[in-house]
Amino acid sequence: MLKIENLHVEVEGSPILKGIDLEIQAGEVHAIMGPNGSGKSTLAYVLAGREGYEVTKGRVTYKGQDLLEMSPEARAAEGVFLGFQYPVAIPGVSNVYFLKAALNALRKHRGEDPLDAIDFMKLSKEKAALVQLSDELTKRSVNEGFSGGEKKRNEIYQMAMLEPSLAVLDETDSGLDIDALKVIADGLNTLRSPERAMLVITHYQRLLDYIVPDVVHVLIDGQIVRTGDKDLAKRLEAEGYAEVRNAMQP
Amino acid sequence: MTQQPQTLLDSIPASFDTGPQWLRSVRKSAAEVLRERGLPDKKTEEWRFTSVRPLVATEFARADAEAPKLVSPAPKGVTVRSLRQVLEQEPARLEGRLALGESEHFAALNTALFTEGLWIHVAAGVVVEEPLQLIHEPPKTTEPGVSYPRVLVTVESGSEATLIETYPGENPGQLTNSVVEVELGRNAKLNHVRIHENPGLQVGRVEARQEADSSYRSVVLTLGGALLRFDVRALLQGQGAECRLDGAYLVDGNDHVDHHTVVEHQAPRCQSDQTYRGIASGRGTAVFDGVVFVHRGAQKTEAHQENRNLLLSDTATVHTKPHLEIDTDDVICSHGATVGSLDESQLFYLRTRGIPEELARAMLTYAFIEEVVDRVSHEPTRDRLREAVLARIPAGEAVRGAS
Known part of the structure; x- marks a missing residue:
């Protein structure tokens, strides 16, 4: 589904990603772990199409298409979803209102009829329940006055509404207490499916106790230095990134 | 009978x-002031960013009938007279x-020259639910014409x-x-909405004189125009009076829109609050100047003012100057102004959900002034304004279609 080849990315002239290779198949959950400043969020933003990230080398192919050529909304239409580490508040734009516009734009792209208000609200209630997001929050301005945990649950609610093929989840666990983490993990596990791939970016192993990944990559200083199964995450937790970094020194 | 065109x-x-002797004398002093001062020029502080030069030499034809029309029934306790x-x-x-x-x-x-108008009188103790609606139809003059409602x-x-x-x-x-004078007795309340859909020229002044515990709430929506200048002055003369002055304006093309507010805190324990939002695109110019005077003796004043502007093109101009002049202690005051463009991170967020860029921009643009539109409590008017605003923002159509 997603193939990243020798990806180099600069931000304001400084190299951040220095040759990433990564391939994800439908149905797989990959985790990317790495310390602060290793380039995790940059990778997420590049995949979603944020401006200000210059790809200097390499390519990204998604469902056979050149992903990097596509606008953020075209990527979304093709099924790419980014769960933000810091979801922005948008005063004056209500959550359900913009999601309805978003969902109907996607449905139009897929050649489906738009959902009417009643069907939309029914779907919204069902998906909000998945992450225990209250009706009141779904109707409020996007993320305005939301707590940290509510913002993250709102991200997963939106993902559930939009049903992406590839979900890139950028530190969805950051700032969450253990109860909120379980709610989010349960929501995400429900959304696992043979047609859907997930790229779960995290600093800590904790999230991966609940969302068990098929593959774990360790990203340090813009490069994937180790790839393994879920046990790699546990080793990382026990030994720390320093050990892994030292172990790779020649 | 239309008179011969003349300069103002x-x-x-x-x-x-x-007319009555008192009015003659009011008009006479107005005329004297004008002969002495002339019309404002660029050295006149309050007109620094708005030039009325195009108006000075123009010969305007004067129309006869200038009374605004009341288009809603006047309920019991309300008299509307010529x-x-x-x-x-x-x-x-x-x-x-x-x-x-x-x-x-x-x-x-206007004071020297008005010939007609309306007196709207709400008797004591009357609460009117349905709004009184006035339309100021432009008179049928040959261009260029002038009227003094x-x-x-x-x-x-x-x-x-x-x-x-x-x-x-x-x-x-x-x-x-135009001139609108508002008198609020003790504990009286007026919600005052003004909608300017005039593509041409207008200078308008509202003055509200407020007794104790009265409340004046004004919302002005200005949807562009060649040369529009609006002043609101609220005089908080009695203890515990409050005013809320809100406004939203859009300029595009070569529009020039200027809003000035003055709030005079003359008595203790009064409150004032102002929120003005503007969207400037094309080669439009928007001006906001708001001043709050807190006079000696107006203790426990609370006054806030905020003006935020969204600049959608490099060729649009915004001048903003909220300011406070405080002559007493024991007050709570704040003021602020911003001029900026759409927030890139908000735009990106909406786009990652599949909202096309154009629609995302329109949504954020509308959201910027929606708060002011929402302060119009009369629902049919609010809906109409929403439509009128959407019709004037780029890709606003799409926002309507998406809701």
Whole structure:
């Protein structure tokens, strides 16, 4: 589904990603772990199409298409979803209102009829329940006055509404207490499916106790230095990134 | 009968021979002030960013009928009368109420020259639910024409009313020079909505004189125009009075829109709050100038003002100057102004959900002034305004379609 080849990315002239290779198949959950400043969020933003990230080398192919050529909304239409580490508040734009516009734009792209208000609200209630997001929050301005945990649950609610093929989840666990983490993990596990791939970016192993990944990559200083199964995450937790970094020194 | 076209200053008569003595004397002093000062130029501080030069030399034809039309029924306890008629039949009732003779230039001009208008009177203790709706139809003059609409609104103590004024226009050469005076008795409340859909020229002044515990809430929506200048002045004269002045304006093309507010805190424990939002695109110019005076003795004043502007093009201009002049202790005051473009991170967020860029921009643009539109409590008017605003923002159509 997603193939990243020798990806180099600069931000304001400084190299951040220095040759990433990564391939994800439908149905797989990959985790990317790495310390602060290793380039995790940059990778997420590049995949979603944020401006200000210059790809200097390499390519990204998604469902056979050149992903990097596509606008953020075209990527979304093709099924790419980014769960933000810091979801922005948008005063004056209500959550359900913009999601309805978003969902109907996607449905139009897929050649489906738009959902009417009643069907939309029914779907919204069902998906909000998945992450225990209250009706009141779904109707409020996007993320305005939301707590940290509510913002993250709102991200997963939106993902559930939009049903992406590839979900890139950028530190969805950051700032969450253990109860909120379980709610989010349960929501995400429900959304696992043979047609859907997930790229779960995290600093800590904790999230991966609940969302068990098929593959774990360790990203340090813009490069994937180790790839393994879920046990790699546990080793990382026990030994720390320093050990892994030292172990790779020649 | 339409009079011969004349420049604004030439149209001031040498003497005033009709009407009650007090009015003649008010008009006479207005005329004297104008002859002495002339019209404002770029050295006039309050007109620094708005040039009226195009108006000075123009010869305007004057129309006869200038009374705004009341398009809603006047409920029990509300009387709406022609100013001309009251001046003929019971002139004493208006003495001291039609003022502004020595006020700012254009209000003085209106005071010297108005011939017709309305007096809206809400009797004491009357609460009117349905809004009173006034339409200021532009008079049928040949271009360029001028009219001087005048409205006096008296809300007696303990009463409550909503007034919605609409200033439409078709003729870009038509100058409307309007004055609305508002008198609020003790504990009286007025919600005052003004909608300016005039593509041409207008100078308008609202002055609210407030007794103790009264409340004046004003929302102005200005949807572009060649040269529009609006002043609101609220005089908080009695203890515990409050005013809320809100506004939203859009400029595009070569529009020039200027809003000035003045709040005079003259008594203790009064509150004022101002929120003005503007969207500037094309080669449009928007001006906001708001001043709050807290006079000596006005302790426990609370005054806030905020002006935020969204700049959508490199060729649009925004001037903003909220300021405070405080002459007493024990007050809570704040003011602030911003001029900026759309937030890139908000835009990106919406796009990652599949919202096309154009629609995302339109959504964020509308959201910027929606808060002000939402302060119009009369739902049909609010819906109409929403439509009118969406019609004027880029890709606004799409926002309507998406909701």
